[in-house]
Amino acid sequence: MHEYTSTTRVWGLTCPGFPEEVSRARRWTRDILRGSPLAEDAELIVSELSANAILHTASGHERGSFHLALAVSAQVVALSVTDEGGTGSAPKVGHQDQEAEHGRGLGMVSALAHRVIVHDSHGGYTVTAELFSDGRTGGSRW
Numbered sequence: 001m002h003e004y005t006s007t008t009r010v011w012g013l014t015c016p017g018f019p020e021e022v023s024r025a026r027r028w029t030r031d032i033l034r035g036s037p038l039a040e041d042a043e044l045i046v047s048e049l050s051a052n053a054i055l056h057t058a059s060g061h062e063r064g065s066f067h068l069a070l071a072v073s074a075q076v077v078a079l080s081v082t083d084e085g086g087t088g089s090a091p092k093v094g095h096q097d098q099e100a101e102h103g104r105g106l107g108m109v110s111a112l113a114h115r116v117i118v119h120d121s122h123g124g125y126t127v128t129a130e131l132f133s134d135g136r137t138g139g140s141r142w
Helices: 021-032 039-056 105-112
Strands: 009-016 065-072 076-082 115-121 124-132
Touching (some): 021 039, 021 065, 039 076, 039 124, 105 115, 105 124
Antiparallel strands (some): 009 065, 065 076, 076 124, 115 124
16 A cells, blocks of 8 residues: 555535534535445434534534534544534433433434544534444445
């Protein structure tokens, strides 16, 4: 392999913190992962993480934004959403009762993803969800 060649491909997108940008994030993810067996789960994860950034952090305030990163290799699809902070506490999986209208997003992400990682990122937080390939995707780029 050439020293500058990588088998992992990475994309990034910064979106204004408007609610309609969640659908843009979904389309962007769907377009990149077209044909992948992981596309549908990835799209749902990006939708939840983007909506959480807008609803629960300064990303949803005037002039706020959030950043998406998508890394794809033969073994994993990693989806990251970085918010602008302002909450004082890290995102965490909440255990809500059945009547609650909010608070299930990260739980759903945790159920879909093989691994979820939350870490500090310049005053905000980055939530990364990893989907592992099962190796049955043939000769595709996934």
